[in-house]
Amino acid sequence: AQTVTQSQPEMSVQEAETVTLSCTYDTSESNYYLFWYKQPPSRQMILVIRQEAYKQQNATENRFSVNFQKAAKSFSLKISDSQLGDTAMYFCAFGGGGSEKLVFGKGTKLTVNP
């Protein structure tokens, strides 16, 4: 079974600085998808970014980018120019690899300080 590990329960960063959230996963499959979801204090989860395992290029969405290291099974999220609105729980998730279900990590609580 696939597992997703987020080793940083909580992190903080100063506004305008860069922060990286870690995620590792375990799978024996070669085709799969990785996701980062954001849950702000309002509790409404939204997709931040998605990476397809067969693509070498790291996905980017504006200030959000990933560092996908397939051999190391690592999928970190980098937030540049952090803003107060980035304060949220961030969940890493794994999809595919023979399973119909997404597997979520336990989350990292990020606080952006003014």
Added chain:
Amino acid sequence: DGGITQSPKYLFRKEGQNVTLSCEQNLNHDAMYWYRQDPGQGLRLIYYSQIVNDFQKGDIAEGYSVSREKKESFPLTVTSAQKNPTAFYLCASSIWESSGANVLTFGAGSRLTVL
């Protein structure tokens, strides 16, 4: 606007009572999901449904039941058999892709508290 509506937002239940959480989507998504969120536990899948009149158990289905009579609706019943039902419940939907590429759209959640 398209989206997912969960109701009620807050719900209180006495021990021994069944309660039903509503989830409605107007995104024309085939797949719908129920997750439970507890502090420090992440999201755990309760049930999911790929098509109308069909659903599968997730990782923590015991004490819960669902139905999928309409494409847009996927209600979750928390039964008295659920020993620790106090939690935050999230409903989600997606276009169904067996490859695992499903991008989930979430509702705003329902907070259930057992008194």
